[in-house]
Amino acid sequence: MPSTIVTLDAPLDMHLHLRDEVMLRNIAKASAATFSGALIMPNLVPPVSSKEALLAYKKRITEAIGEEHFTPYMTLFFKSEYDRAFLESVREELTAIKLYPAGITTNSQGGVSGFDIEALRPSLEAMSDLEIPLCIHGETNGFVMDREAEFVSIYEKLASAFPKLKIIMEHITTKESVAALDRFENLHATITVHHLLITLDDVAGGMLQPHLFCKPIAKRPQDREALLKVALEAHPKVMFGSDSAPHPRHAKETCGCAAGVFTAPIALQLLTELFDTHRSLEHIQAFISGNAQKIYGIAPLSKKVILEKEPFRVPAEYNGVVPMYASEEIAYSIKGVRHG
Amino acid sequence: MPSTIVTLDAPLDMHLHLRDEVMLRNIAKASAATFSGALIMPNLVPPVSSKEALLAYKKRITEAIGEEHFTPYMTLFFKSEYDRAFLESVREELTAIKLYPAGITTNSQGGVSGFDIEALRPSLEAMSDLEIPLCIHGETNGFVMDREAEFVSIYEKLASAFPKLKIIMEHITTKESVAALDRFENLHATITVHHLLITLDDVAGGMLQPHLFCKPIAKRPQDREALLKVALEAHPKVMFGSDSAPHPRHAKETCGCAAGVFTAPIALQLLTELFDTHRSLEHIQAFISGNAQKIYGIAPLSKKVILEKEPFRVPAEYNGVVPMYASEEIAYSIKGVRHG
Numbered sequence: 001m002p003s004t005i006v007t008l009d010a011p012l013d014m015h016l017h018l019r020d021e022v023m024l025r026n027i028a029k030a031s032a033a034t035f036s037g038a039l040i041m042p043n044l045v046p047p048v049s050s051k052e053a054l055l056a057y058k059k060r061i062t063e064a065i066g067e068e069h070f071t072p073y074m075t076l077f078f079k080s081e082y083d084r085a086f087l088e089s090v091r092e093e094l095t096a097i098k099l100y101p102a103g104i105t106t107n108s109q110g111g112v113s114g115f116d117i118e119a120l121r122p123s124l125e126a127m128s129d130l131e132i133p134l135c136i137h138g139e140t141n142g143f144v145m146d147r148e149a150e151f152v153s154i155y156e157k158l159a160s161a162f163p164k165l166k167i168i169m170e171h172i173t174t175k176e177s178v179a180a181l182d183r184f185e186n187l188h189a190t191i192t193v194h195h196l197l198i199t200l201d202d203v204a205g206g207m208l209q210p211h212l213f214c215k216p217i218a219k220r221p222q223d224r225e226a227l228l229k230v231a232l233e234a235h236p237k238v239m240f241g242s243d244s245a246p247h248p249r250h251a252k253e254t255c256g257c258a259a260g261v262f263t264a265p266i267a268l269q270l271l272t273e274l275f276d277t278h279r280s281l282e283h284i285q286a287f288i289s290g291n292a293q294k295i296y297g298i299a300p301l302s303k304k305v306i307l308e309k310e311p312f313r314v315p316a317e318y319n320g321v322v323p324m325y326a327s328e329e330i331a332y333s334i335k336g337v338r339h340g
Numbered sequence: 341m342p343s344t345i346v347t348l349d350a351p352l353d354m355h356l357h358l359r360d361e362v363m364l365r366n367i368a369k370a371s372a373a374t375f376s377g378a379l380i381m382p383n384l385v386p387p388v389s390s391k392e393a394l395l396a397y398k399k400r401i402t403e404a405i406g407e408e409h410f411t412p413y414m415t416l417f418f419k420s421e422y423d424r425a426f427l428e429s430v431r432e433e434l435t436a437i438k439l440y441p442a443g444i445t446t447n448s449q450g451g452v453s454g455f456d457i458e459a460l461r462p463s464l465e466a467m468s469d470l471e472i473p474l475c476i477h478g479e480t481n482g483f484v485m486d487r488e489a490e491f492v493s494i495y496e497k498l499a500s501a502f503p504k505l506k507i508i509m510e511h512i513t514t515k516e517s518v519a520a521l522d523r524f525e526n527l528h529a530t531i532t533v534h535h536l537l538i539t540l541d542d543v544a545g546g547m548l549q550p551h552l553f554c555k556p557i558a559k560r561p562q563d564r565e566a567l568l569k570v571a572l573e574a575h576p577k578v579m580f581g582s583d584s585a586p587h588p589r590h591a592k593e594t595c596g597c598a599a600g601v602f603t604a605p606i607a608l609q610l611l612t613e614l615f616d617t618h619r620s621l622e623h624i625q626a627f628i629s630g631n632a633q634k635i636y637g638i639a640p641l642s643k644k645v646i647l648e649k650e651p652f653r654v655p656a657e658y659n660g661v662v663p664m665y666a667s668e669e670i671a672y673s674i675k676g677v678r679h680g
Contacts, residue, residue: 143561144545145485204544205484207596208553217544221483253593256547 004309006272006332009285010300012292013038013267015135015170015190015241017106017260018061018072020044026319027246028064030265034337036289036300037071039135039241042098043107047077051090058093069301069339075135080112080119084126095296096133096168101151104139105215105259106245115154117161124158128165133296134158135168135190138177139216145200148216149176159184166295171195171243173216175226181237188295190241191231193270194261194324199224210257211322214245232278234286239295242267246321253322262323266314269332270324272307276331304338344649346612346672349625350640352632353378353607355475355510355530355581357446357600358401358412360384366659367586368404370605374677376629376640377411379475379581382438383447387417391430398433409641409679415475420452420459424466435636436473436508441491444479445555445599446585455494457501464498468505473636474498475508475530478517479556485540488556489516499524506635511535511583513556515566521577528635530581531571533610534601534664539564550592551662554585555599572618574626579635582607586661593662602663606654609672610664612647616671644678 016031016038018024031038040061042048048057054074061072073095076082082097100111112120127134138155139147155177159167169177169189181187194214199205199221203212212218230238244267245260252258263270268288275284293300312333314325356371356378358364371378380401382388388397394414401412416422416430418439440451452460467474478495479487495517499507509517509529521527534554539545539561543552552558570578584607585600592598603610608628615624633640652673654665 143539144541145560199483201484204553204557207598208548208550209596210548210550213544213548220485256549258547 004276006276006281006284006307008268008272008288008305008307010036010303011268011288011305012036012240012300013242013244013264014239014292014296015039015041015192015243016264017041017043017243017245018064019246020057020060023246023248024060025064027262027264027321028061029066029068030318031244032065032068032070034268034305034334035070036303037073037298039073039095040075042075042077043100043105045107047107047110048075049077049079051093054090054093069303071301073296073298077110078112078123078134080123082123082126084122087123087126087130087132091130091132094132095298096135097127098135098137100137101139101141104137104141108137115157117157124162124165128162131166133166133168135170137171138169144217145219148172148174152176152180155180155187156184159187162186168295171216171241172227173219174223178226178230181230181235188237188239190243191227191238192241192243193263193267193274194218196224196228196231196274197270210252211324211326212261213257213259214243214261215259228278231287232275232280232283234283234291236291236294238287239292240267240271240288248320249317249322262318262321265318266323266325266330268305269307269312269330269334273331276309302340305334306336306338307332308335344616346616346621346624346647348608348612348628348645348647350376350643351608351628351645352376352580352640353582353584353604354579354632354636355379355381355532355583356604357381357383357583357585358404359586360397360400363586363588364400365404367602367604367661368401369406369408370658371584372405372408372410374608374645374674375410376643377413377638379413379435380415382415382417383440383445385447387447387450388415389417389419391433394430394433409643411641413636413638417450418452418463418474420463422463422466424462427463427466427470427472431470431472434472435638436475437467438475438477438510440477441479441481444477444481448477455497457497461501464502464505468502471506473506473508475510477511478509484557485559488512488514492516492520495520495527496524499527502526508635511556511581512567513559514563518566518570521570521575528577528579530583531567531578532581532583533603533607533614534558536564536568536571536614537610550597551664551666552601553597553599554583554601568618571627572615572620572623574623574631576626576631576634578627579632580607580611580628588660589657589662602658602661605658606663606665606670608645609647609652609670609674613671616649642680645674646676646678647672648675
């Protein structure tokens with residue numbers, strides 16, 4: 001019997017942390033080798049919040065990826081001070097703007113406190129007019145298992161107040177966020193691969209697993225079921241975003257471990273295995289690229305990734321960063337990548 | 341203004357892990373210095389499940405505590421094979437028998453699988469007749485946040501089937517367990533100090549905190565409120581049990597960290613601060629000793645512990661074991677201990 005071959009066309013990762021400096025140089029190729037492009041998160045220190053910073057960061061990314069065919073879709077870190085003139089001046093350089101509630105995750109100290117619609121109106125109306133999507137890390141500062149569900153009312157407030165603004169609920173983890181998708185035409189979502197695979201049980205149900213600790217934290221089995229349903233059917237309002245977030249090993253395996261799961265180099269293999277296991281391979285192309293192309297109106301670089309159902313032993317680390325499933329075997333391997 | 345002085349009489353820790361060998365010798369005095377006695381958990385490798393093992397373990401504990409005035413109240417690891425003749429032969433040597441569902445926590449592999457009342461009846465009826473309390477680690481193998489609430493139906497099944505058997509729900513963490521206390525006369529409970537202080541937010545809401553990772557895992561704010569209520573009023577069916585569980589630093593600060601919080605040397609200080617903060621100091625004596633004396637029918641060694649409201653900097657470690665609140669300041673200090 002021939003083994004299963006799956007070809008993915010122009011895979012897109014619509015939520016990626018590439019960090020900066022040494023880490024950027026160490027891990028950028030892990031995405032660029034197999035993805036056609038990725039939406040690059042702006043939560044550097046200081047955050048990317050000017051045209052100059054954005055262009056300079058894009059240049060550093062381009063240098064780090066070297067010869068790879070890969071588009072970094074750039075974002076700015078949302079500030080309510082952004083006015084129409086500024087947004088017009090940067091429109092061509094960016095794909096989206098990312099909003100962080102203040103202090104909610106890594107390097108988000110300068111984010112939004114409170115969600116006063118009138119205070120946000122000038123910038124959000126300009127974004128709406130200029131068709132700049134707004135990506136949001138949607139968590140309150142409430143109890144860790146409730147933060148995302150509590151934020152749904154803020155998503156709904158924003159979606160109602162700015163009905164033409166395209167809002168992306170980033171890395172959703174709950175059935176409440178899934179349910180919100182269909183209530184507002186302008187709400188969309190990214191889903192990570194790890195939130196399709198794990199629940200809080202995998203993080204803290206046996207031994208404590210720092211390499212599976214992320215924000216938002218993995219939730220309940222019922223939440224994962226809701227995410228799986230819309231991912232596996234490639235619901236047109238959801239798309240893949242890895243939220244792959246590298247930290248050096250020492251920052252993960254320590255007291256007070258940093259949040260983030262590094263999945264970039266194995267995301268396509270894991271997704272292919274997952275869609276195959278659930279007999280949903282006919283929908284993987286839309287989830288991994290087609291839906292994002294429509295939602296963002298982007299035409300990615302041509303890139304074909306060929307995967308085969310052949311066991312792959314995940315490396316223990318990639319340049320000092322421990323990936324999800326380090327040293328474990330996963331079912332699919334990447335057999336080749338074709339450009340052009 | 342004079343500072344607050346609190347004197348605790350014969351404090352008892354009705355759930356304590358002293359481990360064995362080097363660890364036992366390193367940490368036994370941390371309890372023996374201030375507690376009058378403690379109920380010693382039997383989950384060694386192999387578990388304490390014979391009279392010989394129990395007496396030998398008691399001897400090792402006695403050697404480890406040296407000159408301290410301290411009673412190790414011994415337990416056996418529950419086996420459904422225990423028959424009446426065996427239980428009669430050990431009755432004088434033990435204070436309780438501890439039941440672990442198989443595989444639910446550290447060194448519990450040989451525990452009970454399934455809770456078939458008829459299979460358990462011979463041993464539990466004999467225990468009931470001999471007035472040997474049954475201590476239970478009450479968690480199912482379900483989702484980590486639901487395990488204890490799911491186990492309540494098993495507590496109720498056991499409490500109904502063996503109405504004269506004194507059952508202790510160990511280290512309860514949920515409002516569901518608190519509610520069960522009043523539904524069955526023969527249900528009692530221990531509560532740890534850390535479950536009165538933290539929720540899952542403290543473990544995984546910010547950075548991941550391995551030194552606060554324990555089983556059962558800390559739950560929701562509403563659960564902590566329910567625990568606080570019965571602890572602070574010294575509900576007659578609840579008593580203090582620290583579940584203090586030492587692991588070497590390397591076993592906590594690593595991938596796949598072991599479950600357990602080490603509180604033995606600071607438990608009395610923390611409880612005094614907590615009861616003081618909630619203006620409930622008039623109930624601390626019952627919670628820390630009086631209730632346990634009645635529930636277990638024990639008359640502890642005389643020991644008076646004098647605490648003063650004076651900041652105490654918790655050491656970074658005690659013989660290689662990192663305590664809760666390591667290097668942080670807590671409000672009460674132990675000023676003296678008087679025997680006899």
